Amino acid sequence: MHEMSVAQGIAQAVIKTAEREKAVKVAKINLEIGELTFLNPEQVIFWLAELLKDSVAEEAEIEHMEVRAKVRCEKCSYEGPLDVHEDPLFHRSLPVFTCPWCKKGSLTILEGRDCIVSSIEILTESDIPSRK
Numbered sequence: 001m002h003e004m005s006v007a008q009g010i011a012q013a014v015i016k017t018a019e020r021e022k023a024v025k026v027a028k029i030n031l032e033i034g035e036l037t038f039l040n041p042e043q044v045i046f047w048l049a050e051l052l053k054d055s056v057a058e059e060a061e062i063e064h065m066e067v068r069a070k071v072r073c074e075k076c077s078y079e080g081p082l083d084v085h086e087d088p089l090f091h092r093s094l095p096v097f098t099c100p101w102c103k104k105g106s107l108t109i110l111e112g113r114d115c116i117v118s119s120i121e122i123l124t125e126s127d128i129p130s131r132k
């Protein structure tokens, strides 16, 4: 399951950061999930919450932001989002991997391919919330 392995990586990163910062509690985890990861955000959050049980981040609030894809066309130098195709079968919108302008050029992905922790909020022993 793709979402679970992604959540494992995130959980490790969160716990590592919490340890480095001597956190007694992780209050909040902010995620950025790229459109081209094709991850289901609810699944990622579900697994992440499971994996963080019995850790300093057990009670952390998990929020996510979806990052739209951004591409560059090598032929016409278009730079921006992909067109979206509504899939009637699966009732979801899928990005179309073709240049929206010339429909021909090869595309380079600039954004939207990653699932990352953008920030976490922790509580340290002095109990002062700090932003990382």
Ligand SMILES: [Zn+2]
Pocket: 073, 074, 075, 076, 077, 078, 099, 100, 101, 102, 103, 104, 105
């Ligand atoms: Zn193009």
